[in-house]
Amino acid sequence: MSKTSEEHSLLVLKNYIGGKSVSCRSYIDSYDPSTGEVYCKVPDSGKEEVDAAVAAAKEAFPEWSARSPEQRAKILHKLADLIEANLEEFAQAESKDQGKTITAARTVDIPRAAYNFRFFSTSMLHHTTDCSPMDHMGCLNYTVRCPVGVAGLISPWNLPLYLLTWKIAPAIAAGNTVVAKPSEMTSVTAWMLCKLIQQAGVPPGVINIVFGSGPRAGDALVSHPEVPLISFTGSTATAQRITERSAPYCKKLSLELGGKNPAIIFADADLDQCIETTVRSSFLNQGEICLCTSRIYVERSIYSEFLERFVAAAKKWKTGVPSDPSSKNGALISKEHLEKVRSYIALAKSEGGIIHCGEGLDQLDLPERNKSGYFMPTTVITGISDSSRVMQEEIFGPVTCISPFDTEDEAVARGNGVRYGLSATVWSKDVGKVHRVAQRLQAGLVWTNCWLVRDLNLPFGGMKNSGVGREGGKDSYHFFTEVKSITIKH
Ligand code: NDP
Numbered sequence: 001m002s003k004t005s006e007e008h009s010l011l012v013l014k015n016y017i018g019g020k021s022v023s024c025r026s027y028i029d030s031y032d033p034s035t036g037e038v039y040c041k042v043p044d045s046g047k048e049e050v051d052a053a054v055a056a057a058k059e060a061f062p063e064w065s066a067r068s069p070e071q072r073a074k075i076l077h078k079l080a081d082l083i084e085a086n087l088e089e090f091a092q093a094e095s096k097d098q099g100k101t102i103t104a105a106r107t108v109d110i111p112r113a114a115y116n117f118r119f120f121s122t123s124m125l126h127h128t129t130d131c132s133p134m135d136h137m138g139c140l141n142y143t144v145r146c147p148v149g150v151a152g153l154i155s156p157w158n159l160p161l162y163l164l165t166w167k168i169a170p171a172i173a174a175g176n177t178v179v180a181k182p183s184e185m186t187s188v189t190a191w192m193l194c195k196l197i198q199q200a201g202v203p204p205g206v207i208n209i210v211f212g213s214g215p216r217a218g219d220a221l222v223s224h225p226e227v228p229l230i231s232f233t234g235s236t237a238t239a240q241r242i243t244e245r246s247a248p249y250c251k252k253l254s255l256e257l258g259g260k261n262p263a264i265i266f267a268d269a270d271l272d273q274c275i276e277t278t279v280r281s282s283f284l285n286q287g288e289i290c291l292c293t294s295r296i297y298v299e300r301s302i303y304s305e306f307l308e309r310f311v312a313a314a315k316k317w318k319t320g321v322p323s324d325p326s327s328k329n330g331a332l333i334s335k336e337h338l339e340k341v342r343s344y345i346a347l348a349k350s351e352g353g354i355i356h357c358g359e360g361l362d363q364l365d366l367p368e369r370n371k372s373g374y375f376m377p378t379t380v381i382t383g384i385s386d387s388s389r390v391m392q393e394e395i396f397g398p399v400t401c402i403s404p405f406d407t408e409d410e411a412v413a414r415g416n417g418v419r420y421g422l423s424a425t426v427w428s429k430d431v432g433k434v435h436r437v438a439q440r441l442q443a444g445l446v447w448t449n450c451w452l453v454r455d456l457n458l459p460f461g462g463m464k465n466s467g468v469g470r471e472g473g474k475d476s477y478h479f480f481t482e483v484k485s486i487t488i489k490h
Contacts, residue, residue, distance in 0.1 A: 011040040013187055013211055015049055016194035018056035019204025024049060028184050028213065033099030033331035034322050036372035040097070042187045045212035050179065050220035053208035054227060057150040057177040060205025065147045065175035069124050072173055076121030078200035083114040086196070090161065090189055095322045097188040098160055099331035099374065100285055102323050108285075113161040113189075119456045120169040120476065127477050140488045145481035147175030148252065152227040154218050154242075156234045157183035157333050158288040158396075164190055167231045170476035172206055179208045179227065181218050185333055187211045214238060222246050231479070232256070233290075235394075236420075236465045254469040254479050256461055258394040259290045259422030262415035264405075264437060265306065267299040269427035273449070275306070279313045281425060281451040282400035283378045286319075286329045290466075291423045291445070291452060295391060296402040297411050303404040307382065310402065311356045314378045319398070321370055329398060331374045338374040341397030348381045348390045348401075356380040358398070392418055408437065416442045421463030425451050444470070 014021040024043030032039045043049070064072070083090065090113070091106040100109070131142040153167040164182050171178045182190040190209050197207050210217050218238075222230050223245045229252035232242055239255045246253060263278050281293040298306045322330035332338045345359045355361060358379025366375060378398045384390050391401055405411045415424055423445040426437045434448040444462040447453060454460070459470035471479055 010038065011188065013040065013042050013191040015043050015045060015053070015211055016191075016197070016207070016209040017049070017053045018059075018208065019198065021194065022049070022052075024211075030097070030185060030187065031334065032096055032373075033333055034096070034370055034373040034375075036335065036374065040188060042184050043211040045210045045217040045220075047220040049210050049212070050217060050224060053179040053210045054150055054221075054224050056205040057179050057208050058226060060177045060203055061147075061149060064172070064177055064203060064206050067175070069173070069175075072175065073121035073125060075200055075202055076117045076169060076173055079196060079202070080114045080117040080121070082196040082200055083110065083117070083193075086192075087111070087114070090192060093188050093192060094161060094186075095330065098157065098186050099322060099333055100288075101327045101330045103325060103327070104285055104330075109159055109162045113165040115456075116162070116165040116169040120173040123457070123473055124170070124173040124477060127474060129483075138489055140490070142486055142488075144484050144486060145477070146484065148229050148480065148482050149176060150227050151176045151178045151480065152221040152224065152230045153178055153180040154214075154221065154230065154232045154234065155180070155182050157186040158285065158290070160186035161189040161193065163233050164193075166471070167233075168207060170471070171231070171480050172202075174477060174480040176229075176480055177206045177208075179210060179221060181210050181212065181221055184211065184213045219245060222251075223249075225249055228252060229480070230254070231471065239468075252479070254461075254471055255467045256290070256471065257422070257465065257467045258396070258420060259292075259462060259466050260295060260392065260394055260418045260420040261291060261293050261423045261425075261443070262295045262297060262441075263293045263425040263427065264411045264415055264441075265296065265298045265302075266408075266426075266428035266430070266433060267301045268429045269302075270429065270449070271302070271306065271309065274427045275309050275313050277451050278425070278427075279310065279317055283314070283317050283329060283398045284452075286332050286376075287398040287400075288333065288396055292396075293425060293451070294395060294400055295415075295418075296400060297405045297414055298402060299411075300404040300406055307356070307402055311380050314380050315357050315362070317378045319364055319375055319377050321367060329378065331370075332376055332397060333374070335374055337397070338376060341376060341395055341399060344390050344393075344395045344397075344399060345379060345381070348384055348388070351384060351388055351390070353381045353384045353388075353390065353401075356382065386414055386417055394420065408433065412437060412440045416440075419465040422466035423447070423462075
């Protein structure tokens with residue numbers, strides 16, 4: 001059957017297994033979220049492809065794990081250099097594939113992908129293990145850490161290359177080999193990375209990338225008996241499924257999941273700084289970041305002023321074509337996701353909520369070719385009860401809810417009143433107060449008077465339904481290695 005001209009122009013990705021690009025029998029359509037058009041074909045891998053990738057990773061493990069950390073570090077540095085050298089090309093591709101603005105991809109996603117390799121290449125060189133003498137027994141006890149084997153890495157669509165490399169870098173720096181599966185919706189920059197993996201001199205089989213859907217390729221990976229650890233970032237529902245599927249093999253799991261993150265704003269906060277940052281924390285990357293603020297609790301004495309100023313600032317957070325440098329937000333990931341996010345606005349309205357700006361109120365000014373893209377304006381809601389699904393569930397879009405509070409105890413209780421516990425922000429000039437509230441909030445990360453300041457040395461991850469385990473610095477080292485206690489009797 002002859003191909004149409006449109007099929008000829010489509011980008012067709014291949015799996016990367018054992019250092020080679022490998023075609024797949026069937027493919028999945030991938031859409032440009034800013035136009036709604038199919039522009040790419042992603043391999044629809046299943047058990048067969050995952051088996052081949054695991055076999056390649058297993059074969060590469062003995063040689064790679066026997067190298068010194070310094071030898072491995074050199075290769076990670078080269079990968080970081082190569083990503084930096086190709087930054088603009090990667091940024092353009094990430095923006096087209098994900099819908100995010102080119103500015104976000106250029107200043108956040110791609111630089112961080114390079115930094116992940118840079119950071120873990122050196123971080124792995126500086127860990128020490130424990131030693132505990134028992135002189136009265138004539139014994140010396142110490143621990144050693146060894147790589148685990150083939151790591152299965154599964155990443156989501158919101159920060160595609162950023163989160164994929166956050167897993168690949170520490171896994172291989174610690175001496176493991178990997179099979180990674182990016183989201184089927186955002187596979188292009190992972191595919192581009194394969195070329196750089198070759199150029200950097202990563203030995204065949206050390207990094208394998210298998211493209212495909214979660215239920216097929218992802219499931220084959222998490223239930224593979226020869227993959228002893230899984231690092232997963234994604235939704236809580238998928239994490240539950242992965243936990244079940246991997247349970248028969250007692251796998252080591254690291255699960256970085258969703259959030260419903262509160263901002264608690266006291267009357268003595270620096271309002272200029274707080275409003276600017278809280279607009280960013282609510283809407284950055286179309287609100288498609290697990291750390292985004294989605295519930296804003298404001299002390300009643302400043303509530304009216306805050307609301308008025310916040311809505312004015314939210315309206316200025318422009319949603320537009322991703323390539324336009326004046327756009328702060330681009331398109332949401334998919335039609336289905338846009339519909340899901342919109343359904344929460346409809347729910348809020350049906351429960352008597354007030355929509356102050358955004359969906360249903362503000363028209364977007366988009367060029368003709370972007371009219372079928374998945375755009376949605378920044379939306380601010382008030383008047384919703386804490387028990388509403390709008391206040392309890394992760395919406396993962398450019399939507400935030402604001403509500404007044406009267407006391408510190410009330411703010412903490414309401415901040416903690418969801419099943420999630422990923423991050424929180426606290427705003428006040430009173431050091432004692434921010435310290436007290438930060439201690440009491442059930443969240444893996446608490447930022448006071450700032451947001452998204454990340455030191456990769458410190459643990460990242462969530463409490464409650466936001467995750468199991470931590471990664472970053474020493475925690476990644478611990479997750480991607482097994483510890484052994486050795487006793488020497490002399
Ligand atoms: P999903 O859980 O739907 O998907 C995440 C990844 O898992 C994708 O690669 C997906 O593949 C794959 N997957 C889906 N089903 C299975 C399965 N049965 N077995 C194995 N793998 C599977 O999440 P989203 O992609 O929708 O990402 C958004 C979520 O990620 C949000 O909840 C967000 O909060 C969370 N997140 C958490 C972060 C954190 O660090 N805590 C950071 C960023 C996002 P495919 O897409 O191809 O189907």
